[in-house]
Amino acid sequence: MHKLSEQNYIHQISIDCVIFGYHDKQLKVLIPKLHFNGDFWALPSGFVNQDEDIDNAAERILQDRTGIKNIYLEQFYIFGKANRNSVDFINRLIDLNIDLVGKNINIQKEYDWFTTRFISVGYYALVDFAKVIPQKTELDESIEWYNINDLPPMIMDHNEIILKALETLRKNLDEKLTAFNLLPETFTMKEIQELYETIFDRTFVRTNFQKKILEFNVLERLEKKFTGAKNKAPYLYKLK
Amino acid sequence: MHKLSEQNYIHQISIDCVIFGYHDKQLKVLIPKLHFNGDFWALPSGFVNQDEDIDNAAERILQDRTGIKNIYLEQFYIFGKANRNSVDFINRLIDLNIDLVGKNINIQKEYDWFTTRFISVGYYALVDFAKVIPQKTELDESIEWYNINDLPPMIMDHNEIILKALETLRKNLDEKLTAFNLLPETFTMKEIQELYETIFDRTFVRTNFQKKILEFNVLERLEKKFTGAKNKAPYLYKLK
Numbered sequence: 001m002h003k004l005s006e007q008n009y010i011h012q013i014s015i016d017c018v019i020f021g022y023h024d025k026q027l028k029v030l031i032p033k034l035h036f037n038g039d040f041w042a043l044p045s046g047f048v049n050q051d052e053d054i055d056n057a058a059e060r061i062l063q064d065r066t067g068i069k070n071i072y073l074e075q076f077y078i079f080g081k082a083n084r085n086s087v088d089f090i091n092r093l094i095d096l097n098i099d100l101v102g103k104n105i106n107i108q109k110e111y112d113w114f115t116t117r118f119i120s121v122g123y124y125a126l127v128d129f130a131k132v133i134p135q136k137t138e139l140d141e142s143i144e145w146y147n148i149n150d151l152p153p154m155i156m157d158h159n160e161i162i163l164k165a166l167e168t169l170r171k172n173l174d175e176k177l178t179a180f181n182l183l184p185e186t187f188t189m190k191e192i193q194e195l196y197e198t199i200f201d202r203t204f205v206r207t208n209f210q211k212k213i214l215e216f217n218v219l220e221r222l223e224k225k226f227t228g229a230k231n232k233a234p235y236l237y238k239l240k
Numbered sequence: 241m242h243k244l245s246e247q248n249y250i251h252q253i254s255i256d257c258v259i260f261g262y263h264d265k266q267l268k269v270l271i272p273k274l275h276f277n278g279d280f281w282a283l284p285s286g287f288v289n290q291d292e293d294i295d296n297a298a299e300r301i302l303q304d305r306t307g308i309k310n311i312y313l314e315q316f317y318i319f320g321k322a323n324r325n326s327v328d329f330i331n332r333l334i335d336l337n338i339d340l341v342g343k344n345i346n347i348q349k350e351y352d353w354f355t356t357r358f359i360s361v362g363y364y365a366l367v368d369f370a371k372v373i374p375q376k377t378e379l380d381e382s383i384e385w386y387n388i389n390d391l392p393p394m395i396m397d398h399n400e401i402i403l404k405a406l407e408t409l410r411k412n413l414d415e416k417l418t419a420f421n422l423l424p425e426t427f428t429m430k431e432i433q434e435l436y437e438t439i440f441d442r443t444f445v446r447t448n449f450q451k452k453i454l455e456f457n458v459l460e461r462l463e464k465k466f467t468g469a470k471n472k473a474p475y476l477y478k479l480k
Contacts (some may be wrong), residue, residue: 054320080294
């Protein structure tokens with residue numbers, strides 16, 4: 001595992017990733033808890049190497065945290081307020097000698113650039129929940145999925161970043177048909193509708209919803225799903 | 241006028257502004273020509289002070305270049321490819337001792353950080369063409385409005401940045417009703433339609449277009465425009 005301080009990163013630019021998954025009819029976000037004294041949750045984040053495209057940096061970070069490749073991800077906003085680094089968080093970084101992976105690391109010496117102001121590029125990712133194996137970094141105590149309606153209190157503006165990501169996800173959902181990235185390879189019409197209802201936090205009329213989805217003309221109908229009840233079994237679909 | 245090198249800017253982050261204006265039924269972009277040997281056009285650009293929000297930095301740059309305040313502007317994309325600084329452009333910066341504002345300035349010494357890789361935050365602005373008084377900086381030979389269909393060849397990825405801005409402008413036009421920022425305070429329905437037709441580079445059916453615009457319910461109808469021909473004079477509108 002690389003130390004942050006050993007990399008040739010661009011200073012003062014970070015990448016924050018909002019990783020959305022869908023499970024048990026809940027929209028979830030993958031969030032690490034930091035390895036500090038006290039309760040500190042922060043988005044999966046990282047930095048950009050001098051010779052690396054920012055999109056590639058985001059892909060690398062996402063792959064590191066989820067264990068999967070070829071993730072759907074999209075840059076959605078830059079967070080650039082001058083005061084977005086909370087004083088409390090920076091003080092903790094500076095004051096604490098954090099026991100990282102069993103070694104005492106002097107955060108002030110080795111991570112000095114880490115405590116300056118950062119402008120953060122927000123990316124959101126849509127992943128198949130079942131395929132993700134959440135990965136900790138040296139800074140993390142744990143990493144867990146949290147329901148979007150029941151997020152922990154997060155450092156800096158990270159709660160705001162999640163809200164902006166959700167807003168963008170909703171806005172782009174129809175236009176870019178991205179929602180299917182949250183589902184397994186095959187799914188029923190009911191499962192699509194439940195996903196949309198979860199993301200938009202509202203209900204849709206079944207017939208209208210089905211008509212609208214089919215009009216996008218992106219789905220291929222497969223065999224019926226095996227449910228035991230032959231006549232009522234729903235069709236499975238997949239993306240064309 | 242401040243020298244770039246004297247400011248406490250965040251290194252490796254720039255702001256590039258696509259300033260749209262509308263005149264003579266043409267969508268135009270305000271573009272400076274750089275004060276180098278050879279023909280170099282570049283978007284109005286700038287940097288972010290350490291204690292400055294990025295939105296405020298963009299406002300400052302826009303105000304400096306247009307002479308007007310309270311401009312409609314929107315962050316639309318981050319350009320972060322590792323190789324976006326063209327070698328040719330950087331070589332010119334490094335090799336030339338540029339005669340800036342009558343003084344020989346050694347670009348290599350004073351502007352060294354200026355030749356590193358930059359990640360650029362793209363903002364687009366919509367301005368009332370008639371109100372803008374284009375302003376040069378110390379780096380500019382001239383600054384002019386160019387028709388969107390007849391842009392000069394620009395440095396680095398600046399042509400691509402303009403295309404992305406135009407794409408975003410089109411996408412957000414209905415949702416955010418931003419187009420009115422390109423018109424004077426009062427306008428006729430025909431003038432709105434001409435503006436939309438220019439931006440989308442297509443024609444609309446008059447009755448349908450008028451219906452759609454009025455359904456947004458954001459316009460207030462004023463007196464008829466004085467044209468001399470009393471009966472056929474069109475109504476003026478303004479934003480509510």
